[in-house]
Amino acid sequence: MNTSLFTFDLIAKDGQARAGVFNTPHGDLLTPVFAPVGTQATVKAVTPAQLEELGATLILANTYHLYLRPGADVIAELGGLHHFMQWQHPILTDSGGFQVFSLEQMRKIDEDGVTFKSHIDGSIHRFTPEKSIEVQQNLGADIIMAFDECAPPYDRAYSERAMQRTHQWAERCLRAKTRRDQALFGIVQGGVFPDLRQQSADYLTSLDLPGYAIGGLSVGETKVEMHAMLEIVHGILPEDKPRYLMGVGTPEDLINGIRRGVDIFDCVLPTRLARHSAAMTFSGRLNLLNAAYARDAQPIDQNCQCYTCRHFSRAYLRHLIVAKEMLAATLISIHNIFTLQELVRQARRAILEQRFAAFASDFLQQYQQNKTTTSSLTERKP
Amino acid sequence: MNTSLFTFDLIAKDGQARAGVFNTPHGDLLTPVFAPVGTQATVKAVTPAQLEELGATLILANTYHLYLRPGADVIAELGGLHHFMQWQHPILTDSGGFQVFSLEQMRKIDEDGVTFKSHIDGSIHRFTPEKSIEVQQNLGADIIMAFDECAPPYDRAYSERAMQRTHQWAERCLRAKTRRDQALFGIVQGGVFPDLRQQSADYLTSLDLPGYAIGGLSVGETKVEMHAMLEIVHGILPEDKPRYLMGVGTPEDLINGIRRGVDIFDCVLPTRLARHSAAMTFSGRLNLLNAAYARDAQPIDQNCQCYTCRHFSRAYLRHLIVAKEMLAATLISIHNIFTLQELVRQARRAILEQRFAAFASDFLQQYQQNKTTTSSLTERKP
Numbered sequence: 001m002n003t004s005l006f007t008f009d010l011i012a013k014d015g016q017a018r019a020g021v022f023n024t025p026h027g028d029l030l031t032p033v034f035a036p037v038g039t040q041a042t043v044k045a046v047t048p049a050q051l052e053e054l055g056a057t058l059i060l061a062n063t064y065h066l067y068l069r070p071g072a073d074v075i076a077e078l079g080g081l082h083h084f085m086q087w088q089h090p091i092l093t094d095s096g097g098f099q100v101f102s103l104e105q106m107r108k109i110d111e112d113g114v115t116f117k118s119h120i121d122g123s124i125h126r127f128t129p130e131k132s133i134e135v136q137q138n139l140g141a142d143i144i145m146a147f148d149e150c151a152p153p154y155d156r157a158y159s160e161r162a163m164q165r166t167h168q169w170a171e172r173c174l175r176a177k178t179r180r181d182q183a184l185f186g187i188v189q190g191g192v193f194p195d196l197r198q199q200s201a202d203y204l205t206s207l208d209l210p211g212y213a214i215g216g217l218s219v220g221e222t223k224v225e226m227h228a229m230l231e232i233v234h235g236i237l238p239e240d241k242p243r244y245l246m247g248v249g250t251p252e253d254l255i256n257g258i259r260r261g262v263d264i265f266d267c268v269l270p271t272r273l274a275r276h277s278a279a280m281t282f283s284g285r286l287n288l289l290n291a292a293y294a295r296d297a298q299p300i301d302q303n304c305q306c307y308t309c310r311h312f313s314r315a316y317l318r319h320l321i322v323a324k325e326m327l328a329a330t331l332i333s334i335h336n337i338f339t340l341q342e343l344v345r346q347a348r349r350a351i352l353e354q355r356f357a358a359f360a361s362d363f364l365q366q367y368q369q370n371k372t373t374t375s376s377l378t379e380r381k382p
Numbered sequence: 383m384n385t386s387l388f389t390f391d392l393i394a395k396d397g398q399a400r401a402g403v404f405n406t407p408h409g410d411l412l413t414p415v416f417a418p419v420g421t422q423a424t425v426k427a428v429t430p431a432q433l434e435e436l437g438a439t440l441i442l443a444n445t446y447h448l449y450l451r452p453g454a455d456v457i458a459e460l461g462g463l464h465h466f467m468q469w470q471h472p473i474l475t476d477s478g479g480f481q482v483f484s485l486e487q488m489r490k491i492d493e494d495g496v497t498f499k500s501h502i503d504g505s506i507h508r509f510t511p512e513k514s515i516e517v518q519q520n521l522g523a524d525i526i527m528a529f530d531e532c533a534p535p536y537d538r539a540y541s542e543r544a545m546q547r548t549h550q551w552a553e554r555c556l557r558a559k560t561r562r563d564q565a566l567f568g569i570v571q572g573g574v575f576p577d578l579r580q581q582s583a584d585y586l587t588s589l590d591l592p593g594y595a596i597g598g599l600s601v602g603e604t605k606v607e608m609h610a611m612l613e614i615v616h617g618i619l620p621e622d623k624p625r626y627l628m629g630v631g632t633p634e635d636l637i638n639g640i641r642r643g644v645d646i647f648d649c650v651l652p653t654r655l656a657r658h659s660a661a662m663t664f665s666g667r668l669n670l671l672n673a674a675y676a677r678d679a680q681p682i683d684q685n686c687q688c689y690t691c692r693h694f695s696r697a698y699l700r701h702l703i704v705a706k707e708m709l710a711a712t713l714i715s716i717h718n719i720f721t722l723q724e725l726v727r728q729a730r731r732a733i734l735e736q737r738f739a740a741f742a743s744d745f746l747q748q749y750q751q752n753k754t755t756t757s758s759l760t761e762r763k764p
Binding site for chain 1: 467694701707
């Protein structure tokens with residue numbers, strides 16, 4: 001069997017929420033886990049040492065970006081992605097599909113794959129399931145993703161077609177994969193349509209993969225629809241395999257996902273918000289550019305134990321932002337990633353102690369999200 | 383006496399080169415020492431923790447910039463510069479003079495001070511010696527500088543006038559100063575004119591200050607002229623006070639300065655070069671954007687023990703530069719600052735072991751500076 005290096009131990013369940021340990025060749029992941037995104041083989045503005053210090057364990061890198069630049073062959077030659085970017089803990093790569101399909105005017109899809117133009121130099125490239133696996137094998141992440149098609153969530157005909165294609169491509173990915181030290185996850189598609197989601201979860205379960213992702217969410221559908229889709233697949237996917245909700249996200253989405261059985265999350269949000277002056281806290285977002293913080297000696301969050309909050313005032317962070325100093329992005333990224341790490345750590349503890357429902361409802365009540373200034377940043381972008 | 387908290391112990395001399403310990407309220411500085419520049423209360427792209435890890439002890443911050451933004455009163459209210467930027471080791475502030483005089487079309491000088499326009503918003507401000515001291519007392523650095531006028535190096539009449547003004551202003555600064563926990567350094571001026579430099583060093587020595595800077599160098603004169611001026615003031619300034627060569631700089635300038643009795647240096651060079659893809663090494667500069675490094679698995683410098691060289695390849699750094707990732711500036715800044723720290727550490731050891739002449743000549747021989755791509759970056763800018 002291809003997946004013997006990867007085992008998932010479900011330690012505790014509390015309602016649908018799960019606490020587990022996912023073993024990978026680069027260490028154990030305690031789930032639920034949140035993965036910061038390192039699109040171009042760097043989590044923007046932070047060093048691996050800083051990521052390690054704040055407790056990150058899994059990071060995501062983007063196959064599309066690394067294929068184009070510096071090239072997966074270059075990374076393979078330099079010892080693989082772990083060595084290249086000096087992250088000795090688990091890494092997950094996406095399949096490249098989401099980015100390629102987001103190119104819209106610059107790609108052409110057929111049953112066999114996708115031809116697309118590079119956003120960097122307009123050069124023509126082609127991804128097929130086999131090519132995606134080849135590239136991901138060159139990168140060498142612990143968790144790799146099947147090449148899938150993410151359709152617009154409300155187009156039923158398209159969603160069905162994309163789902164079928166995703167299933168065929170998952171099988172091709174499985175056949176193409178040769179490395180034993182990588183776990184291939186399949187991706188459940190089906191838009192906002194319960195029967196399609198059910199069909200997709202059933203089909204992928206039949207492939208007996210080491211883990212499953214739920215794709216095509218957080219792409220424009222409502223929260224109610226997202227939650228409904230999670231609940232459908234929760235009832236179908238095998239309990240002894242980790243479940244990964246792609247591209248999510250906000251503190252409340254994390255809690256709502258964990259509540260519905262999700263084990264793994266990734267999102268650019270903490271680092272993207274940081275570069276736009278927004279700090280995430282357990283009680284909502286602060287826009288640190290706000291003049292009200294100009295003489296504010298408090299840290300972002302009094303209760304936070306991150307490097308930024310242990311040392312720096314809101315006034316200093318605001319000064320760095322106004323003065324356009326790079327350190328602003330670094331310090332706020334450290335804080336934001338730490339906040340999401342802390343949130344999933346607390347959720348895990350609550351599950352282990354069988355008090356997740358109360359934890360989740362307390363958290364959601366306290367969390368007053370102020371999206372007004374930053375809502376456009378929460379959407380997923382290629 | 384105003385300066386009792388500051389003592390300078392000359393531990394060893396080797397030719398004119400000196401190894402000492404300068405005591406400050408925020409710790410001892412082992413000299414020779416190189417201070418990275420934190421213009422806007424941050425050494426660009428690195429955290430205080432990273433600076434500490436690479437062995438920096440003294441940093442410089444710019445009075446002009448901090449006076450304008452966020453305001454010295456704001457910094458005072460927030461506990462002073464050490465607390466504001468979270469640097470618990472010694473800090474040096476300049477007087478603001480160099481930046482103000484660099485504004486050229488935007489300032490008007492009279493005997494009493496300088497009226498200038500902010501480069502940020504065009505608002506009108508005025509610095510006098512008393513104002514510079516007031517601002518520097520609000521900032522609260524350990525070492526503060528007398529307000530001086532830096533003339534173009536080859537204009538004798540102007541140099542003489544500026545020198546006289548600098549002397550009068552130094553006395554006014556001394557009278558204006560009230561904090562006992564700050565050491566006020568005077569600044570020797572006089573362009574490239576030996577008699578003026580001699581006169582300036584004599585005059586400032588008579589003020590019995592806790593330290594002396596040599597200003598108006600590294601501003602367009604030749605190396606031969608710079609060295610001649612250093613040698614003149616070396617013979618005059620009191621041996622038991624530290625000597626600070628402002629705005630210098632390159633590895634060879636550091637060695638040539640130490641050789642002529644300089645104890646303290648500061649320069650933006652390591653961080654500015656880093657933001658322009660240039661890595662400093664003991665054998666010259668590397669332009670890491672060079673395509674030759676695209677698959678180069680070596681660190682910047684095999685012999686370097688900095689965080690960057692212990693972990694990352696030239697290929698990775700080049701990738702970060704090409705992909706316009708902020709981490710490039712961070713990692714190269716760490717390396718460049720470390721390199722200058724290591725250079726002054728090695729110079730100090732050589733002085734203590736009475737082998738500085740051989741060390742300096744070996745170093746200068748090995749050091750093949752390649753200025754072609756980066757020469758414009760070595761000049762001082764406001």
